[in-house]
Amino acid sequence: MVVQKHPSQTEGYAVLVNLDKCIGCRSCQIACKDWNGRQAVKTTFSPTFTNPPDLTSESWKVVFYYEGTTKKALLTPGGEAVFEQVDIAPLPFQCMHCVDPPCARACPVGTIKITPEGAVVINKDECIGCGYCETACPFRVPRRSSVDGKYYKCTFCVDRIQNGMAPACVEACPTGVFTFGNAKDIVEQAKALASQGNVVYGLNMDSYIGGGVRWIYASSPRKSLAIQQHFADRGKPVATQQFRELLKPLIVYGSALGALALGVIAAATWRKKRVEEKVEEKVPEKSQGEKTS
């Protein structure tokens, strides 16, 4: 739990993810692996399109697919016919790069840094593999590598951003799902989309993550099933971590203050006892002196 200064939500960079444009091609997933030199993983069959089924230490960005029913309208000569249809909605997911990342607060050795660009980055060389970041993350993002026991996650391609480029996934997207830019502009765009009745995820969030994230998701209500299903159990504060954050000052400063207070009391009592002992020593001397005279 090392205290770090970090940019606010309107400072640095951010990405707006417009899910209405996403066709689930996984170009972003491949571009992420390619740029970051992550190992390819053999495809396994599972009941979902999502592959691998979740983020891993080798897959920092994964496209999730959600199934649900959406309402569709068909214009017919007899008028508009509205009907429900089973739909699949893809959602590219990676580290959300929280404004005040709990993983960085939980990291006991300060391995997780927040760059001026707003990227939350694990310094591999300093990671001790304790897993505190994993337990503190409300999005379940950092993943342990079974090879070296260290934790890995998306870096926001901070190396590219610092060299004037957009993140690899942003650049690779063929349909322009991602809008990368200054955080202030992106937040304003997201607010504008929300005011138009779109579903927006990533603004006005809990203070546990600093009130917001740098990857802001937006979609029309029709395709919002992906946002609703994906973030149904993600993004909520981790109560145990919140208690830990309260407990730390109690243990560190409470113990120091307690020791000081008890030390003062003990010293006062010791002094009182010494005074009493001296008085007792003087009394017999006095009575002995009276006898001899």
Added chain:
Amino acid sequence: MEKNKFVEIISNSYRIAHTHNLHFWSFLAVTGGTLIALEYLSPLAYAVGLPFANLLHTDPVTAGIQIFRILHRIFAFAWGGLLIIYGCYLFCFGKSQVLKPLKKPLKEQIAEAKALTGRYLFGKPIPKEVAEKMDRHNVFVAYLAVVLGISFFLLSVSGLGLMFRYALGLTNDQAALLLFLHDLGFGLSMLFVLFHLFAVFHPANRPILDAMMKDGKVPLEFAKEDMPQYLKRIKIEE
């Protein structure tokens, strides 16, 4: 002569176990405390990690922390072993007396606690009716032992769980809970240590401190005042 008479209040096994508990707790507190508050303890991690940093291909602080983590686990196992063996011995031979004051009626416990608070904070003598019912351990010791027992339980269960987190297939939420319980256990043990040290270094308990650090014996006069009920059960040496 009454002054030359001594009473054994601490057995050899108790003193040995206590000494090792002291060492183990201190070592585990330092190695674990570094993970809780590295901002204050990083110089220690640096000093330990410096000679190994090159070997581990990392910076001295990270190397120090890694070494602390490994030692924390090894020593935790060693301490657990000691506690289990000593606990079994106490239980099997009916040696444990520390919880005896809890058997007293609540009214008597409150009266004893008030009297002891007066003595520890203001140096007041203990009223006769309370003093004559006092045993080897007072009511504060009994309750602090309960706190310590809870903290041991939390620390050991959560520590084992965290150590074998992946082997046991624990979820993130379960691991987070264990982490919190480990911190809570440490906080409780810290509370115990604070009050224990206060009592230990209090002038009123000086003979007990001497007994723990020397031969386990206190002067008969002291025992008559502080633990008359205990005196009824044991032999007095000259």
